[in-house]
C-alpha cells in the first residue's frame with residue numbers, strides 16, 4: 001500500500017497541534033498535504049514521518065517507539081525517526097520525513113497570523129536518505145560477489161550500495177526469476193489475493209540503477225578460496241574481493257513410488273508458485289504432505305480457491321514441536337472449520353495419477369499433491385570449498401565463515417546467538433535479510449555484530465502468528481489470553497528462562513518481547529565460541545565481548 005492511497009485520519013498537522021496533546025514518548029497519527037503522517041515526541045525533540053510501513057503497509061502508529069526509532073507492528077521493521085531510513089528489514093525503503101516547527105515565541109515568527117505559541121506545525125516534506133555518505137574503511141574489497149539471489153543476497157546487494165560502496169557488485173543466482181518475496185508465494189499469491197507483480201522484491205530497473213550486476217540462471221559450481229574466484233556451471237569464472245554465500249535451502253524430496261509424477265509439486269521458487277497456481281486452477285482435490293508452516297499455509301491458500309484439501313503428517317498435533325500442543329490443536333481446529341481434513345500420525349507410501357496411499361491404509365483422491373516436509377540448507381558449495389560446515393555454514397558473530405573474506409547469511413548460516421549462547425540456524429525471511437545487511441556492512445570493514453532477535457510470522461486464513469526469539473527446545477508454554485478469540489501471547493521457557501514469545505494479534509506484546517530480548521542480550525556475557533580456524537575471528541574476540 002502506498003502512502004498516497006492510504007485513508008487519512010486524525011488532524012491536519014500542517015494546521016498545528018497543541019504540544020501538550022503529545023506527551024513525551026507518544027505518537028499521534030494525522031496527515032499533511034494529503035499523506036498520513038506520524039508526529040512523534042521523544043524528549044525535547046519532535047519528529048514527523050510517513051505513517052505507513054514501506055513493507056506491506058502496516059499502520060506505524062500501532063507500532064512501538066524505541067528511543068529515536070519506531071518499530072512496525074506487523075513484521076518488526078524499524079525506522080529512524082530522524083531520517084526516515086529503514087534500519088531493519090523487512091522494510092527496504094525509507095518512510096517520508098517532514099520538517100516540524102514548534103512555535104515558542106510569536107515575535108520571532110515571520111507569519112504570526114496563522115500560528116499559536118505552544119503549537120507544533122508539520123511543514124514541508126524533506127528529502128529521503130537513500131545513500132549514506134560516510135567514507136569507507138581502508139581495505140574495502142574491489143569487488144563483491146554474492147552467490148544467491150534470495151532474501152539475504154538481495155538485502156546484501158542493496159546495503160552495499162546504500163552504504164556508499166562503489167566497487168563492482170555481482171549477484172549470481174541459480175534461480176531464473178529475480179529476487180522474490182518468498183513468504184508471499186504460499187500466502188497471498190497462492191491464495192489469489194496478491195498479484196504476480198507483488199512477488200518481486202525489486203523491479204528489474206532497480207538493479208540497473210544501482211549497478212548491481214544480477215545474473216539469473218547462474219549456478220555457481222565451485223569456489224576457489226585460495227585464488228578468490230568462483231566458477232559457474234557453464235565454466236565461466238569471476239574474481240572476487242569479498243564473497244557472500246547466501247544459497248538458502250532446498251526442499252526435502254519425498255522418496256515414495258510415484259513421487260516424480262508431474263502433479264506432485266514443491267514450493268520454493270517463484271516458478272514453483274506460478275506452476276502451483278496454474279495447476280490449482282484446474283484442480284478440485286489436493287493432498288498436502290506435511291503439516292508444518294509451508295504445508296498449512298498452502299492448505300489455507302488452496303481452500304481460498306475452494307479446493308478440497310487433505311493434510312497428511314506423521315505428527316499427532318500440527319506444529320506441536322514449535323508452538324506447543326494447545327496452539328497446534330487450535331490451528332488444527334481453525335483449518336477444520338475451513339474445511340480441511342487431517343490425516344495425522346501417518347505418512348504417504350505411494351502416489352499415482354489420481355490418489356495418495358497412506359501407511360494407515362487410507363487412500364486419498366488427489367489431482368494435486370503438494371509436498372512441504374522441510375528444507376535442507378544448501379551447503380554443498382561451501383563444503384566443497386573447504387569452509388567449516390556443521391548443519392549449516394559455520395559463521396562467527398560478524399557472519400564471516402572460517403575463511404576470512406568469505407561471509408554467509410540466511411538459511412545456510414549457523415551463527416552464535418547471543419541470547420541463548422548457542423549456535424543456531426533458522427529459516428526466517430527477516431533474519432535472512434538482516435543477516436544480508438550485516439554481512440554487507442562487515443564486508444566493508446564495519447565489524448558489526450549480528451545480534452538481531454530471530455523473528456518470523458505465518459498467516460493462515462485470518463490468523464496471523466508472530467514469533468520472536470528462538471526456542472528449539474522448551475519445557476513450558478504459558479498462554480495468556482484466548483486462543484479461540486485469536487487474542488493471545490504464548491511464552492516459551494526452558495528451565496524458567498524465557499526463550500521465545502508467540503503472539504496472535506497482539507503486535508505490541510511481540511514488539512515488547514523483542515526489546516526485552518535485546519536488553520537481555522546486551523547484559524548477556526555469554527562467552528561465544530569462536531569459529532575454528534578463523535584468524536580474523538580471534539583477532540576480533542575482544543570487540544565481541546565488550547561490544548553492543
Ligand SMILES: Cc1cc2nc3c(=O)[nH]c(=O)nc-3n(C[C@H](O)[C@H](O)[C@H](O)COP(=O)(O)OP(=O)(O)OC[C@H]3O[C@@H](n4cnc5c(N)ncnc54)[C@H](O)[C@@H]3O)c2cc1C
Pocket residue numbers: 147148149150151152153172173174175182183184185186218219220221246247248249267268269294378381409410411412426427428429430432433455456457458459
Ligand atoms: C513458500 C515459502 C513461504 C515462506 N514464508 C515465510 C514466512 O512467512 N515467514 C518467514 O519468516 N519465513 C518464510 N519463509 C522462509 C524464508 O523465505 C527463507 O528463510 C528465506 O527466503 C531465506 O533466504 P535466503 O536468502 O537464505 O535463501 P533464499 O531466499 O532461498 O535464496 C537462495 C538463493 O540462492 C540461489 N542459489 C542456491 N544455490 C546456488 C548456487 N550454487 N549458485 C547460485 N545461486 C544459488 C537460489 O537460486 C536463490 O536465489 C518461507 C519460505 C517459503 C519457500
Ligand code: FES
Pocket residue numbers: 053054055056057058072073074075076077089090091
Ligand atoms: S508491514 Fe511493516 S514490516 Fe511488514
